[in-house]
Amino acid sequence: MWPPSKIIVALDYDNETECLAMVSQLHPAQCRLKIAITLFTKYGPPLIKSLHQLGFDVFLDLKFHDIPQQVAGACLAAAEMGVWMVNVHALGGLTMLKSARAAVDSLPNKKPLLIGVTVLTSLDLNDLHILGVSGSPTEAVLRLATLCREANLDGVVCSAEEAPLIKSTLGNDFLCVTPGIRLADGNKHDQKRVVTPIQAILGGSDYLVMGRTITEAPSPALMLNQINQSICTI
Numbered sequence: 001m002w003p004p005s006k007i008i009v010a011l012d013y014d015n016e017t018e019c020l021a022m023v024s025q026l027h028p029a030q031c032r033l034k035i036a037i038t039l040f041t042k043y044g045p046p047l048i049k050s051l052h053q054l055g056f057d058v059f060l061d062l063k064f065h066d067i068p069q070q071v072a073g074a075c076l077a078a079a080e081m082g083v084w085m086v087n088v089h090a091l092g093g094l095t096m097l098k099s100a101r102a103a104v105d106s107l108p109n110k111k112p113l114l115i116g117v118t119v120l121t122s123l124d125l126n127d128l129h130i131l132g133v134s135g136s137p138t139e140a141v142l143r144l145a146t147l148c149r150e151a152n153l154d155g156v157v158c159s160a161e162e163a164p165l166i167k168s169t170l171g172n173d174f175l176c177v178t179p180g181i182r183l184a185d186g187n188k189h190d191q192k193r194v195v196t197p198i199q200a201i202l203g204g205s206d207y208l209v210m211g212r213t214i215t216e217a218p219s220p221a222l223m224l225n226q227i228n229q230s231i232c233t234i
């Protein structure tokens with residue numbers, strides 16, 4: 001087995017050829033891979049199977065949000081596919097979250113990590129207000145993360161800036177999976193609040209979701225090596 005990396009590379013492509021061309025430049029010892037709704041809707045389980053055959057752990061980022069029975073079925077299907085991590089929307093409510101947990105736990109072994117999505121970073125205070133979600137985004141994140149903890153999920157997706165609060169409130173074993181990571185001198189693209197890999201790990205992030213910093217690097221493998229080395233001694 002390879003040493004586990006804390007980096008999850010976001011494969012935000014819309015076609016399989018580009019996706020697999022990027023994957024061919026990476027190694028399972030360096031990173032895990034995240035597949036989201038666009039690629040999965042187009043290419044489905046066969047794409048996940050191809051990535052597994054190449055030896056990669058896969059985070060299936062489909063953010064399930066539906067009635068409990070449907071979400072349970074989707075989580076079970078993901079677990080049976082053998083993915084390493086899967087996520088659901090905390091806004092689906094406690095019963096839905098518990099159903100997702102029960103579905104994943106119904107498998108005897110090799111269960112995926114079950115992660116909750118709290119507040120999408122595309123939503124600001126005004127958006128939350130319109131949706132009837134009270135308090136600041138950070139308060140809403142903590143409230144929803146607490147709900148995920150109550151349902152026994154393994155952790156949440158959150159910003160690295162929120163990880164210290166989540167860890168201190170909900171416990172160090174509650175995983176924080178954090179996007180919005182950038183090198184100190186790197187291009188921020190469309191991310192507004194960014195944190196470096198070292199800052200994220202120091203703040204308690206367990207896994208760093210990184211897309212363009214790696215996929216747009218002249219050498220993605222070299223970039224991954226540098227990032228892995230910078231955080232492996234923390």
Ligand code: C5P
Nearest residue numbers: 010012120121179180209210211212213
């Ligand atoms: O290219 P970049 O590093 O910005 O990619 C970040 C990845 O993390 C993308 O796949 C994006 O969808 C995801 N993400 C995010 N912010 C969130 C949740 C997920 O950027 N709050």
